[in-house]
Amino acid sequence: MQLCIALDLPTKEENLALVEKLKEFDVWLKVGFRSYIRDGKEFIEAIKAINPDFKIFLDLKLYDIPNTMADAAESIMGLGVDMFNVHASAGKKAMSTVMKRLEKYENRPIVLAVTALTSFNEEDFAYIYNTELAKKADRFAEDAYESGLDGVVCSAFESYSIKNLTSEKFMTLTPGIRPFGEDAGDQERVADIDFAHSALVDFIVVGRPIYQAENPSEVVAKILEKL
Numbered sequence: 623m624q625l626c627i628a629l630d631l632p633t634k635e636e637n638l639a640l641v642e643k644l645k646e647f648d649v650w651l652k653v654g655f656r657s658y659i660r661d662g663k664e665f666i667e668a669i670k671a672i673n674p675d676f677k678i679f680l681d682l683k684l685y686d687i688p689n690t691m692a693d694a695a696e697s698i699m700g701l702g703v704d705m706f707n708v709h710a711s712a713g714k715k716a717m718s719t720v721m722k723r724l725e726k727y728e729n730r731p732i733v734l735a736v737t738a739l740t741s742f743n744e745e746d747f748a749y750i751y752n753t754e755l756a757k758k759a760d761r762f763a764e765d766a767y768e769s770g771l772d773g774v775v776c777s778a779f780e781s782y783s784i785k786n787l788t789s790e791k792f793m794t795l796t797p798g799i800r801p802f803g804e805d806a807g808d809q810e811r812v813a814d815i816d817f818a819h820s821a822l823v824d825f826i827v828v829g830r831p832i833y834q835a836e837n838p839s840e841v842v843a844k845i846l847e848k849l
Contacts, residue, residue, distance in 0.1 A: 623819060623849050626650035626679055626795065627842070628829030634661045638668055640832075643839050645673040647846065650705070652827055654681040663701055670702065677704040679795075679825075683736050685709035688719035695720045695733070703731055707775055710735035710762035717769035732793070735766035736775045737784075740798035740812070756780055760787055767792055773824065778813035781821035795825040801845050802831070815848050 627649055629637040637657060657665060658680065669676055680703040684691045691708060698706050708720060717735060724730045737759040738747055747755040756779070763774045763784040773793025776784060781794040798812040818826050828845065835841045 623823055624650060624825050625842070625845055625849060626652050626825050626827045627832055628652045628654065628797075628827055629657050629833075630654060630829050631833055634665055634668075637661075637665070638672070640838060641669055641672050641676070644842055645676075647839075647842055648675070649842065649846075650677040650679050650825065652679045652681050652829075653703075658682060666701055666703065679703070679705040679707075680731075681707060683707055683709050684720075685712050686716075688712075688716040691716050692719045692723035696723055699724070699727055699730065705732040705734065707734040707736055708771075710737055710766050710774065714765045714769050717766055717771055721770040732772045734773045734775050734793065734795055735762065735769075735771050737762040737766075737780065738776065740777045740796075756783065760784060763788060763792075778818045778821045778823055778826075781818070781823045785822050790822070793824040794822070795827065796821075796823045797827040799826040799828050800831060801826075801828055801841075801848070815845065 629651055631637045631640060641651065651669060653666060666678060669678060680698060684694050691712060708717060721733065738755050742755060744755050751758050759776055759780040760783055764787055766774050767788040773795065774784060775795050777798055778796045781796060784794055785792065796818060799818060800812050801815050832838050832841050
């Protein structure tokens with residue numbers, strides 16, 4: 623299981639200061655909507671300048687018509703990131719089109735599909751998708767697997783079932799991880815490291831418990847020790 627740290631601080635300078643504190647660690651860094659829209663490709667380059675060995679997960683959740691998603695995926699190839707994601711609800715045709723477009727690249731990034739956001743509870747999810755959350759997450763994962771993607775973004779509570787339905791090698795990345803039982807904040811389906819281990823999670827995403835800590839590097843060291 624690998625650690626992915628969310629760079630969700632209010633400014634580029636704060637995020638890079640955090641990255642500087644963590645440059646000794648072998649971890650993934652997640653660049654999301656706010657950071658990428660605000661700071662762009664230069665932010666990714668600045669991260670790599672601090673430590674070129676950092677692996678970067680570009681968390682933009684592509685969702686559009688198939689050809690537009692494939693165009694965007696191909697543009698991502700020029701950013702030097704190691705993983706990105708799309709929305710599974712865009713459909714199998716869209717996901718397959720993305721993967722077909724990337725076939726010509728020898729060293730493409732890992733591609734994941736978002737199943738159900740960890741901010742959803744059962745009631746809110748059912749209102750939008752008109753079905754049970756776990757059942758739909760499984761279906762989205764099967765669609766992604768059949769479309770040739772490398773894995774999915776899901777909560778730790780869906781990971782074990784998804785592995786059973788697809789393959790142990792089909793990756794699961796789980797946001798909403800509170801390593802040592804910290805407050806859930808605006809997340810609904812949160813879990814700790816022990817539960818993530820039992821659910822066969824491949825990547826855990828941790829944000830606030832690290833970047834809001836007085837000593838982020840100390841927290842990262844503790845998490846890696848537990849992993």
